[in-house]
Amino acid sequence: MSSVDTASRAEELRNALVDTIIADHEAKGLAMRADVERALRTVPREVFTPGVPVEDAYANKAVITIRCGPETLSSVSAPYLIAEMLGQAADALGGLEGRDVLEIGSGGYNAALIAELVGPTGRVTTVDILPEVTDRAATCLAAAGYNGVTVVCADAEHVIEPGRRYDLIIVTAGAWDIPPAWREQLTDDGVIVVPLRTFGMTRSWALRRSGDRLVSQSHRLCGFVSMQGDGAHEMRYVDIADGVHLRLDQGQQVDPAVVAGLLTQPRREAWAGVSLPPRTVLADLDLWLPARLTREVAEFVVLSAQEEAVQSGIVAPAWRFGTPAALDEGTFSYRSALRWTGGMFDLGAYAHGPEAAAAAGRLVEHMLAWVDAGSPAPVLHVLPARTPDGDLPEGAVLDKRHSRLVLAFTPDPEEGTL
Ligand SMILES: C[S@@+](CC[C@H](N)C(=O)[O-])C[C@H]1O[C@@H](n2cnc3c(N)ncnc32)[C@H](O)[C@@H]1O
Known part of the structure; x- marks a missing residue:
């Protein structure tokens, strides 16, 4: 196949994948945002999955890149899930143009989508704990022309770029807790989208910062590889x-x-x-x-x-x-x-x-x-571990290492508003 044929085959598969994701959103009662759709139709996913047949690069599932025995350590995440999380982020912030974003967990693909969403006036940093992941992400981002993305190798349990604060932190590994560094790196009303385990079940929560607290704006069912490093918690x-x-x-x-x-x-x-x-x-x-x-x-x-x-x-x-x-x-x-x-x-x-x-x-x-009760949706409140019982909102309390999580159900299915 000539390179022109390969590129047009990839584009055809990419558009078919986006159509599938839109149908999946509709089936779940979600609306696909125009800006997220545009990014998905633009970024060449096959460039971020080298060595994988183009058909597999555009299958609506994760491409596993690093395993350790039966466990997956790293992957390029499933497109429908990335689309849902970017939608949560963009909805919570009223769009991402011009925003400063930190992605935790690199593959390159999601960072490229975020680069499309923030545009030339925004900034994107992506961090991963595994050097082979950051090396590959940097190479793939350069190959796809996303030279403005900063790639860092570090344990994202801790502050990544001291002094810098982000409008959005998007976590693409399964977390058990919210370390203080995540909240502190957010702007005053910044948003973190994070797959977080509560009662053994993971949801992608979009949480808005308010002082030393975070309150959920939306949540989605999801599954992710587990966080490693200082914040790892075995299941x-x-x-x-x-x-x-x-x-x-x-x-x-x-x-x-x-x-x-x-x-x-x-x-x-x-x-x-x-x-x-x-x-x-x-x-x-x-x-x-x-x-x-x-x-x-x-x-x-x-x-x-x-x-x-x-x-x-x-x-x-x-x-x-x-x-x-x-x-x-x-x-x-x-x-x-x-x-x-x-x-x-x-x-x-x-x-x-x-x-x-x-x-x-x-x-x-x-x-x-x-x-x-009207099938209420949960609202998640994240408070510092030191918060006394009397200062907690009404709800089921789950104590973690750094945080006290409170899961509240109200008859109104709208999530927290702040
Ligand atoms: C599902 S992959 C990320 C997918 C990626 N965002 C994409 O574009 O498809 C999850 C990544 O999180 C990374 N990770 C796990 N724990 C981490 C930590 N403490 N700090 C930074 N990265 C971590 C893993 O090494 C893995 O590469």
Whole structure:
């Protein structure tokens, strides 16, 4: 193929990918911003995925670039996810033109998109902890003509460019906490978009700074490679059956011997008897449940399962990549897959163990309470670790190393306004 043919094939694939992303946005009830669409139609993703066939460069998924055993250390992120996060950032700031942006986690592709969005009057710095990633990002950015992007190799847990403050920090690795350096590097009303784990589940939160606090403006379901360096927090898994795991958060202890036979006990179920409206955001229910359950059960955990385990029927989680579940005195319960009754999708719970019927019923009561409250979306408040209880907003409190996170649900689905 001549270089002209290759370039026009890449452009054709790029436009088809953007059309797919727009359709995906619409299916989720999101609107694609014109500026983000323009950037996606401009940046040649194939330049940032050298050695990968052009068809794969324009598949709507991450291109893995560095692995360590079964773990992915680095990738060029999935385009639909990058598009959603850039949309969150641009919505929160009223557009990105002329903005000063720090990207944490480099691949080159997202930095190039941000360079398009900020334009000639903006500035972009991208930082990665791995030198092979920053070397490759710098080479690819130069090859694509984005020479204005500053590429830094450092652990972004700490301040990157002392004295500099950013309108936007966009984090592209999964974080467990918000280190003080991130807040301090933001301008007074700057925004950070960060995939943050709360109750073992990750959402991309757009958080606006107000003094020493951050409040969410929007959130999206997402998954990312984990943060490394000084802010790393391991996630552990305990098997409860072949291909079925419990995901444990920092500090959680579960005895593998106690949970090993749980699913072999008879299954009890409960159903809410609701008719879910289209586009109900069940990812919000999945944060509502731990916000309520952590006060009542011994352990809130996240259930994940391999496709084969779901096919075998041993487990039927709502979402096999991460479903809210509870462990209490030998009884295990979780949000089940939706039930189609011919005219409606219904919410339900499955449980195993001595108190299975009561546990399934309790989970469903919490689901009904969420539906009755108008299916509220969570608002996340991030406060410094030293904040006294009396100064916290109303909500479920989650203490991390540097921050106190408060997840609040209000009947109004609009997120925090500040
Ligand atoms: C999903 S990749 C980034 C993708 C990229 N933004 C793109 O354009 O597609 C996540 C990156 O975060 C980096 N990372 C993890 N922990 C880090 C840390 N503490 N400081 C800086 N970078 C980090 C990893 O090395 C990895 O390259």
